[in-house]
Amino acid sequence: MARPDIHTWRSYSISDIRIIEEHLDRVDAVTFLLSRDVIYCSDDSGKTVMRVRPGYIEFPKATIPDGTPPKQDWIALSTFQPRDPDRKQPPASNQVCPNCNMQLPLSGHCDCRD
Numbered sequence: 001m002a003r004p005d006i007h008t009w010r011s012y013s014i015s016d017i018r019i020i021e022e023h024l025d026r027v028d029a030v031t032f033l034l035s036r037d038v039i040y041c042s043d044d045s046g047k048t049v050m051r052v053r054p055g056y057i058e059f060p061k062a063t064i065p066d067g068t069p070p071k072q073d074w075i076a077l078s079t080f081q082p083r084d085p086d087r088k089q090p091p092a093s094n095q096v097c098p099n100c101n102m103q104l105p106l107s108g109h110c111d112c113r114d
């Protein structure tokens with residue numbers, strides 16, 4: 001997909017799009033691949049540098065923005081919907097996917113590979 005397609009992928013607000021664009025610039029994302037419900041954003045070496053999800057964006061360790069609270073590797077967008085009302089953040093394990101370096105969900109199964 002092309003970078004502008006991200007803007008219309010979900011009902012993002014103007015400020016969501018500003019946040020997404022700011023971080024795409026920051027991490028030098030050049031390739032955008034939609035797979036299931038995730039847009040994988042890669043730099044020119046093919047490394048995943050950011051993922052766009054319907055309600056938030058997330059980063060591998062190397063590109064977590066300065067000023068993000070410790071242990072938080074994601075930024076909520078206006079479309080964010082907690083899956084569990086008691087949890088304020090997407091459930092994740094402490095393990096990292098060996099393939100894309102993103103934090104694994106509690107299932108332990110990363111969705112970067114089908």
Ligand SMILES: [Zn+2]
Pocket residue numbers: 097098099100101102110111112113
């Ligand atoms: Zn992965």
